[in-house]
Amino acid sequence: MQNEPVLRMEGITKIFSGVTALANVSLELERGEVHALVGENGAGKSTLIKIMTGAYTRDGGQMFLEGRAVDFRTPEDAQEAGVVAVYQEVNLLTYRTVAENIYLGREPRRFGLVDWKRMNADAAALLKRLGLEIDPRAPLGSLNIALRQMVAIARGVSFDAKVVVLDEPTSSLTEHEVQILYDVIRRLKAEGTAVVYISHRFDELYTVCDRVTILRDGRFVATRPLAGLEKIDLVCLMLGKQREELRQGTTAFKGVTAAAGETPLLSAEHLKRGRKLNDVTVEVARGEIVGMAGLLGSGRTETARAIFGADSVEAGEVRLEGKTIRRGSVNDAIDSGIAFLTEDRKAEGIIPELSVRENLTLAALPALSTLGVVSRARQAEIVDKFMKRLGIKAANADQKIRELSGGNQQKVLLARWLCKNPKFLILDEPTRGIDIGAKGEIQSLVGELAESGLGVLMISSELEELVEGSSRVVVMRDGQRVGELRGDEISQDNIIRAMAEGATGEATPASTATAHVTDTTPPAATPPAAAPPSEGA
Amino acid sequence: MQNATPVNSAGAGGARPRRSLLTDYGPTYGALAALVLLVLANALFTQNFADVNNFRNILLQVAPTVLVAVGMTLVIATGGIDLSVGSVMAIAAALAATNLERGLLPAVLLGLFAALAVGFINGALISGFRIQPIIVTLALLITGRGVAQVISRGGQIILIDNQNFMSLGKGFVGPVPMSVVVMLVVVAVAIFVMRATSFGRYVVAVGGNEAAARLAGIKVHRTKIMVYALSGLLAGLAGLIEAAKAEASDATKVGLYIELDAIAAVVVGGTPLTGGRVTVVGTLIGALIMQVITTSFNMLGIGFAWSLVLKAAIILVAVYIQRPKVA
Numbered sequence: 001m002q003n004e005p006v007l008r009m010e011g012i013t014k015i016f017s018g019v020t021a022l023a024n025v026s027l028e029l030e031r032g033e034v035h036a037l038v039g040e041n042g043a044g045k046s047t048l049i050k051i052m053t054g055a056y057t058r059d060g061g062q063m064f065l066e067g068r069a070v071d072f073r074t075p076e077d078a079q080e081a082g083v084v085a086v087y088q089e090v091n092l093l094t095y096r097t098v099a100e101n102i103y104l105g106r107e108p109r110r111f112g113l114v115d116w117k118r119m120n121a122d123a124a125a126l127l128k129r130l131g132l133e134i135d136p137r138a139p140l141g142s143l144n145i146a147l148r149q150m151v152a153i154a155r156g157v158s159f160d161a162k163v164v165v166l167d168e169p170t171s172s173l174t175e176h177e178v179q180i181l182y183d184v185i186r187r188l189k190a191e192g193t194a195v196v197y198i199s200h201r202f203d204e205l206y207t208v209c210d211r212v213t214i215l216r217d218g219r220f221v222a223t224r225p226l227a228g229l230e231k232i233d234l235v236c237l238m239l240g241k242q243r244e245e246l247r248q249g250t251t252a253f254k255g256v257t258a259a260a261g262e263t264p265l266l267s268a269e270h271l272k273r274g275r276k277l278n279d280v281t282v283e284v285a286r287g288e289i290v291g292m293a294g295l296l297g298s299g300r301t302e303t304a305r306a307i308f309g310a311d312s313v314e315a316g317e318v319r320l321e322g323k324t325i326r327r328g329s330v331n332d333a334i335d336s337g338i339a340f341l342t343e344d345r346k347a348e349g350i351i352p353e354l355s356v357r358e359n360l361t362l363a364a365l366p367a368l369s370t371l372g373v374v375s376r377a378r379q380a381e382i383v384d385k386f387m388k389r390l391g392i393k394a395a396n397a398d399q400k401i402r403e404l405s406g407g408n409q410q411k412v413l414l415a416r417w418l419c420k421n422p423k424f425l426i427l428d429e430p431t432r433g434i435d436i437g438a439k440g441e442i443q444s445l446v447g448e449l450a451e452s453g454l455g456v457l458m459i460s461s462e463l464e465e466l467v468e469g470s471s472r473v474v475v476m477r478d479g480q481r482v483g484e485l486r487g488d489e490i491s492q493d494n495i496i497r498a499m500a501e502g503a504t505g506e507a508t509p510a511s512t513a514t515a516h517v518t519d520t521t522p523p524a525a526t527p528p529a530a531a532p533p534s535e536g537a
Numbered sequence: 538m539q540n541a542t543p544v545n546s547a548g549a550g551g552a553r554p555r556r557s558l559l560t561d562y563g564p565t566y567g568a569l570a571a572l573v574l575l576v577l578a579n580a581l582f583t584q585n586f587a588d589v590n591n592f593r594n595i596l597l598q599v600a601p602t603v604l605v606a607v608g609m610t611l612v613i614a615t616g617g618i619d620l621s622v623g624s625v626m627a628i629a630a631a632l633a634a635t636n637l638e639r640g641l642l643p644a645v646l647l648g649l650f651a652a653l654a655v656g657f658i659n660g661a662l663i664s665g666f667r668i669q670p671i672i673v674t675l676a677l678l679i680t681g682r683g684v685a686q687v688i689s690r691g692g693q694i695i696l697i698d699n700q701n702f703m704s705l706g707k708g709f710v711g712p713v714p715m716s717v718v719v720m721l722v723v724v725a726v727a728i729f730v731m732r733a734t735s736f737g738r739y740v741v742a743v744g745g746n747e748a749a750a751r752l753a754g755i756k757v758h759r760t761k762i763m764v765y766a767l768s769g770l771l772a773g774l775a776g777l778i779e780a781a782k783a784e785a786s787d788a789t790k791v792g793l794y795i796e797l798d799a800i801a802a803v804v805v806g807g808t809p810l811t812g813g814r815v816t817v818v819g820t821l822i823g824a825l826i827m828q829v830i831t832t833s834f835n836m837l838g839i840g841f842a843w844s845l846v847l848k849a850a851i852i853l854v855a856v857y858i859q860r861p862k863v864a
Contacts, residue, residue, distance in 0.1 A: 310752060334754040348752055351745040353813040358738055363753040365735040372734045416753065 004067040005030050006194045007052070007083065007163050013060030014047050021047045024061070025220040027213055029163055029194035034185060036205045036226065037198050039215035040238055040296050040461065045198055048215065049165050052196075053085040054078035065162070082162035086152045086169065092140055099123035099136035102155045126154055129191075130184050146177035153184060157193070164188060165196040170204060175275065182208055200297025201478050202231060202500075216240050231500035238295065239463070241496060263322055265455040266338075266424045271306045271316035278479045280316075282307070284424065284455040289446065291470030292459040293495045299479040300459045301343055304426045307457070308340040309333040320424060334363065339417030343428035343459070345406065349413045352402035356394045357383045359401045360415050367420070386415035391441060407438025414442065424455045431465065443469060463492040475499055567858060568806050568822045571851070575826060579833045586833060593714065599828040600720040601626075601775035603821055605792075606799040606806075607727045608656075608768030610820045613803050615761055616744040616812030617670035619768045621659060622799060624681025625652045626776030626792030631688040633702070633777055634695040634786035641701045649773045655681060656769020660762030678796070685788035695786045706781030716778045723771065727817045737815075740764060744812025801848065802827060805855040826851065 007029040014022040022044045029035050039045050050056040052063070054072030063070050065081055072078040075085075092101045099120045100107070108115045108122065123136035132150050140148055149169060156164050166185075170178050185208055188195055197209055205212065206226060214221040214237045221237050236242065264283040271280045280303050284290045294300045305311045307318050312328035319325065326332040333340075342348040351359055360383050361368060368378050383397045390411040394404055401409055410430065417425060427446065431439040446469065450456050460466050466473050473490050475483040475498035483498035485491075580587040605622045612619045633648035655677060662673045686692040697703060708715040731737035739760045742750040751757050772792070780786040804810060805826055806819030827848055834844035 308752075330751060331754050331756065340752060342749075342752060348746075348748045351742045351749055351813070353745045354738075354741060358742075362738070362742060362750075362755070365738060369735045372736055374733060374735050374738070376733075 003030075004064075006066060008064040009048070009052065009061065010063070011061035012048065012051055012058050012063070014044075014051060014056060015059050020218055022051070022058075022218045025215065025218070026223075027052075027220075028223065029196065030211075031194060032189050032192045033210045034189055034195045034197055034208050036209035036212040037196055037215070038200075038205065038212060038234070038238060039221075042217060043215040043238075044218040045215055046167070047218075049085055049167065049196070049198070052078070052163070053083055053165060055085075079159045082160050083165075084156035084159050084161050084163070085165040085167060086149070086156045087167050092148060092152060092155070094141040095139060097137050097139055098127075098134055098143070098151050101140050101151055102126065102136075102158050104155070122158075123154075126158055130154055130157065130187055132180075132184065144177075146173050146180060149173070150180065150184060157188065161193055163194045163196065165198070167198045168200070169197070170199060170201065170275075173275075178204070200295060202234070203478055206231075214238055232497050233500075235295065235496050235500040239496065241463070241492060266307070266318070266320050266457075268303070268307045268318045269316060271303060271313050271318075273302060273306060273311060273313045276302045276479050277306060277313065280306075280476070280479075280481050282457065282474055282481070284457055286455055287450050287453050288472065289450045289456040289458055289470050291466035291473040291490075292457060292476060293463070293466055293473055293499060294476030295499060296461075298476040298499075300476050301428055302479070303476070304340060304428050304457065304459060307333070308338060308426060310340070334420075337421075337423035338426070339363075339420065339422035339424070340426045341410075341413055341417060341428060341430055343432065345409055345413065345433075350401045350409055353400060355398045356387070356392065356401055356404070356412055357397040360386060360397075360412050361419065363416050364419050382419050386419055390415055390418075390445065405435065405438075407434035407442075410434050410442065411438065414445070418449070422454065425449070425457070427456060427458045427460075429459060429461060431460070431462070463495055466490070466495060467492055568819055568826065568855070572822050572826050572829065575829050575833070579829065583833050583836050586836060591832070591836075593712075593717075595825070595828050595832050596717045596720075597714045598832070599824050600714075600716040601778050601792075602795060602798050602802060602828070603720050603824045604723055604771045604775040604778070605768075605795055606802040606820045606824050607723055607817060608764075608771035609796075609799040610727070610803050610806075610808050610815060610817055611731075611740055611764040612670075612768045613800070613808050613810060614740050614744045614812055614815035615764050616747070617663065617761065617764070618674065618800070618810070619656075619659065619765060619772075620671065620674040620796045621655065621677035621681050622768060622772040622775075623792035623795045624678050624685060625655050625769050625772040626779060626795065627682055627685035627786075627788050627790075628652065628655065628688065629773035629776035630780035630786040630791045631685045631695065631788050634697050634780055635688060635690070637697060637699045637702060641699060644699075644702070645777060648777055649770060652773020652776065653766055653770045656766040656772070657762060659769065660765030663765065664758040664761040682788065685791070689786060689788040692788055697780060697784050697786065702777075703781050703784055706778050706783070716782070719774065719778065723774075724817060724821050731815055731817055736760070736763065741813060741815055744814075746813070798824070798827060801852050804859075805851055807855075807859065809859045810856075823855075 005028040007027070009025070009027040012022055012025045013020070025044065025048055027048065037045050037048070047056065051058045054075045054077050057073065065083065070081060072081065072083070078084065093104070096104070102123050103119050108118045110118070120136045127134050127136060130150070130153070132147070132154070134143065134147055134151065140151060143151065153164065153166070169181055173181060185195055185197070197205070199205060209226050211223060211225050212229065212234065213223045214234070216238065265286045266284045268280070268282045271277050277299050280299065282290070282303065292300050292303065302311065306313045306316065309325065309328050309330045309332060317324060318333075320336045320338060323336060325336055325338070351362065357379065361379050364382065365374060368374055368382070380397070386392070387394070387397065392411045392415065393408050401412055404412070414430070430442055430446070443465065446456060446458065458466070458469060467490055470490065471486070473485045473495060474481055475485070475495060477499055485494050485498065585591060605626070609619055609622065629648035629652040632651050633644045636644040636647050659674055659677055662668055663670050689695050705715055710718045731740070739750070739755050742753070742755055743757050743760050747757060775795070776791055779791050802824035803820050804823070806821070806823030807816045808814060808819060830844050830847055834841065
């Protein structure tokens with residue numbers, strides 16, 4: 001075999017207590033290539049990386065480094081061999097110098113003592129090689145996040161790295177800082193280092209990466225060169241959808257929202273939060289279910305949290321029935337009639353040790369109490385009513401919520417909001433990880449609620465759910481709103497196409513902006529090579 | 538700490554109320570059983586133990602610890618800790634003792650108000666500046682005792698001769714010592730607050746899952762400040778009782794190491810240090826267990842050091858029983 005790849009992983013399998021996290025996954029890294037690794041939640045990216053860098057041991061498959069079979073038992077083994085991972089949360093020592101951080105644990109020594117002179121000189125040379133102007137004697141804490149991250153990368157490279165894994169390296173960087181990172185990556189590439197690049201942002205993938213490997217549900221889907229791979233095909237591969245013949249001639253639609261003239265129930269305008277949310281505007285009318293589509297990290301959840309006041313935003317305004325909600329105030333949002341069912345039930349939803357009753361009425365307590373004393377009778381009445389209405393299956397209202405199934409927990413959390421009679425409900429992945437029965441029940445309940453006048457913003461990764469349940473679908477990508485579908489246009493094809501091709505710069509006036517996604521993409525027949533990466537610098 | 542409790546995926550929501558009832562109250566029942574056993578064993582084998590005067594004595598001695606421990610229970614239920622209680626006791630005692638010439642009421646109010654204020658500062662620093670509770674209250678533990686000594690004219694022992702004030706520590710309501718009455722009232726009110734009010738639920742919700750509590754509209758900051766303020770107030774009350782009992786305020790001694798006894802009482806009683814669950818009754822039982830051990834060892838003539846060893850063992854057992862169950 002000529003031209004053996006730097007690293008080859010074959011048939012990698014990993015099982016966690018009976019659950020298969022990776023099944024027969026393969027990955028090949030060439031010298032000097034930047035290789036993107038993508039996939040939605042649960043695809044197995046981080047498991048694969050951890051096996052590659054020795055943090056996990058594999059349960060099946062083989063791994064070859066420069067043609068030799070290798071078997072890393074610990075991350076130190078992998079580092080020694082030149083395979084290193086740089087994680088997004090930088091694990092360095094704030095009060096030590098840059099040089100110390102780079103050579104931590106293997107400081108050059110002289111007569112048994114640390115050879116400071118050599119360490120600083122080596123570090124300076126290394127940083128220069130990466131094109132970084134950082135003083136190796138500076139304490140790490142004096143650098144900004146971006147430079148600290150570069151130091152982390154330098155530390156990785158200093159192991160004579162043949163493979164460097166960058167796990168979401170840009171998540172805390174500004175636009176300018178991202179450019180510094182790109183420079184470093186280009187230099188690594190030029191030196192022949194293979195870089196594995198994990199990111200959810202398509203613009204980054206198409207700017208720096210040569211090839212992409214797609215994983216889905218712990219399985220290998222494909223490895224493709226990025227040049228010539230249409231975004232829409234990439235999205236299809238990630239979501240496991242067939243790229244059917246995309247229907248042509250769907251009626252054009254405007255980017256404007258809400259029925260003309262009417263004040264919308266909710267309007268969120270020009271929400272901005274770093275690179276995560278870039279000028280996002282959403283409007284929802286009474287009785288309307290607006291779906292929100294987008295890949296992981298596209299800004300869906302960030303939009304929801306910004307509307308609810310759970311995260312502070314740098315700019316933007318949220319109004320409910322024309323009344324402005326105080327920025328970053330969950331309480332003001334709740335008091336105005338906004339409810340938010342979070343995507344992470346365990347971390348942000350349930351209070352595990354409390355009963356179904358207390359969990360259900362948690363947000364309604366002020367209304368249920370007089371002078372701070374909760375009326376047991378009124379509490380029981382509400383709990384009873386909603387347990388029946390939503391079909392919550394629990395031994396009784398005293399059962400701890402953590403003992404319930406996921407679907408029933410979700411119903412309790414939904415009831416927590418419904419018993420407050422909200423005007424506007426945000427559902428973030430309302431049916432993720434719950435059984436089919438409960439899923440159907442929740443979906444039809446949401447439909448009924450909307451008919452009775454509630455406005456709903458529903459975020460979902462399941463295209464079927466969006467297509468069936470929404471009267472309008474807003475599509476997000478890279479922290480921006482890139483398209484909107486309504487009526488007949490709402491189809492899985494169109495959503496995927498918008499996720500992939502929707503104009504990046506809704507903000508740039510001259511571009512196709514909010515306009516019709518199908519305008520920007522010549523349908524189906526585009527030859528592969530005709531879709532060069534258009535964004536980036 | 539993680540709440541790594543796996544969700545019961547048994548579709549129907551697991552109809553096992555019996556089991557859950559037992560494990561829910563396990564620590565408290567365990568503590569109660571331990572207390573009953575201790576008392577019975579002592580009644581049988583320790584001379585003069587089963588005597589009304591002895592029981593009254595035990596209650597009298599445990600009262601300040603229980604007052605502090607009740608405040609500590611609320612703090613721990615939110616997932617925090619309050620190490621400053623002993624110093625707060627000293628501040629309250631010193632302020633009251635040095636101001637008794639102004640009258641009973643002003644002196645008592647001044648002491649309690651200062652205690653409340655220190656608690657408030659604890660809470661404000663912890664929730665407002667997001668400093669760890671153990672650090673903030675450790676700082677107040679150190680400075681607080683210094684402040685108490687400054688108040689006591691440079692660390693002097695301030696003698697008290699106000700009879701009305703002393704009755705707080707030495708007086709009786711019928712056959713029951715005044716301080717025991719105060720203790721019982723505080724325990725009863727705390728039980729009511731935790732069970733019946735929305736504040737009680739907020740405390741447990743904040744300790745159980747702060748992020749979820751915030752997204753449900755609970756005012757997390759306010760709740761935290763409240764529990765630390767209450768802890769301070771109760772510690773102040775305990776400080777006044779200690780001073781009244783001793784007929785003097787010794788800023789170097791009042792409330793020394795009481796934070797450890799209080800935390801032990803809370804933990805042995807069944808409120809886990811991770812927060813999210815609470816039992817005020819358990820705390821009372823926990824404090825009684827510790828006191829009964831001290832008293833009985835004393836009566837049996839066994840060295841004080843051995844009672845410490847037994848207490849340590851009980852704390853370890855209690856924490857072991859409460860450890861997060863991972864299936």
